[in-house]
Amino acid sequence: MGSYDRTPSTGFERIDTFDGGFGWLAHPDEAGQRASHALRGDDGGVWLFDPLEAPGIDAAIEELGDVSGVVVCSAYHTRDADQFARRFDVPVYVPTWLNRVSERLDAPLERFDGDLERSGVAVREASLLPGWSEAIAYRRSDGTLYVPDILGTAPSYLAGDERLAVYLLLRPVVPTSAFEGIAPKRILVGHGTGVFVDAASHLAEALATARRRFPRALLKGRSQLRALVDAL
Template structure:
C-alpha cells in the first residue's frame, strides 16, 4: 500500500450528511487524504481538496441536496494542504480562503485569495487558530450551532494515526504536545484530513484522544515500526 498515490483518482464519497460530504480520492493509499465540502449560508465551502474526475458535477449535486447556492469558495486549513485548491477555485470562479495569519500559502497559489474569516463572515462557521508556529500552521472550521468541526491534521482515523484500541488518534508528531484547548469544544461531527470522519459524539472521542495522546504514544510508534518492517 503506497503512502501517497497519484494519478486521476476517483470520487469515493464518505461522511455525507445534511450539511455536506467528503471524498477520499485514493482509498488505497496509506494517508487516505480526505477532502470536504460543507454547506454554509454563502454556499458550499470546499476544504483542502484533492481534485478528481467528475468533482464539479458531484459538487453541483451536493449543493442541490443541501440547499447551498453553488460553490462559495475553497478553504486551505493547513499550510501544507494547498493540494488542488487553486485549480478548483479557478474552475468555479471563487477565491481560496486562507487564514490571514497563515504564512507562505496565499502567495504560492495561482488563484485569487481572500482571508478565510472574510469568506466565512456571513456563515455559522468560525475560523479557529489551532496551531501556529514556524513548523506547523493549522486552522479549524467550527460551527458551534451544528457542533461540526473540520480539522485537517491534528486528528485522524487512519492506521498510522491510531494506537491499538484507538478509534481516533492524535497525529504522531503531536503526541507529546497535543492542542488540549480542543477539548473545550462541543463537537458532534468531526471531519478529518486523513480517513473517514466521526459522525456522532465526536467530542467524547476528541477528549479521549487528547487525554491518552502521550500515554498511548509508545504503542503507536511500536505498531508503526512493525508495519514498516513486516
C-alpha cells in the first residue's frame, strides 16, 4: 500500500469530536491519515470539509443536522466531495482561486470567496508555491481552524517531538502570513487528528520552528514526499 488506501473503506474511525462537529478517518490504518470533518454552521446546517466515503458515515453526519454543503479546501482534496453532494442534494463549494478541482467534480459547484454562506466560517487563500492552492477555514466565534495541507499531525509531518508541523516542502517558506490574526481554540487538519489543547501555542510553535527544524524533517521526509507523489 502507498500513503493512501484507494480501496473502498470498510469502516471509519471517529476523531476530533466536539460540540458542533466531528471528524473521521475513512481508512484508519493508512499512512497519510486523510481526515474529513463535519461542522455545524451558525446557520444550523452541517458543512462537510474534504470528505471521504465510509460505511455508516451518513448516519453519523445526520445526527449532527441537515447537510448544507460540501466544501473542498485543497486543490488535491477533491476526494469524494461530489458523491456526498449528490447524495445530500447540495452543491460543492469551492474557493474562487482553487485550481484543479472543477474538472474532477461531477456535481453542482458554487464558487465563493471569503465567507462560506451563513456558516460563520471564512476562508483565506494560501497559494504558497507554484501548483499549490489551498484554503484555510476559520470561524472566529468559536476558534475553530481547519487547515487541509499546510499543517498536519500525521507521523509523516512530524520531526522529533512536534505535535503539529508545517508540511515538509513549505518549511523553508514558512507561511506565517496566512495565519495572521488567527487565534484558534482547536485546529482540525486534513492529515491526522486535531489539536484541542493549547492550540494557539502549538500553531505559533509550528510556524516559528518550521525552518529551523527543516533539516531534521528532511531526514525522515521520504514518507511525505511519497505521499505527495501518491496525491499527484
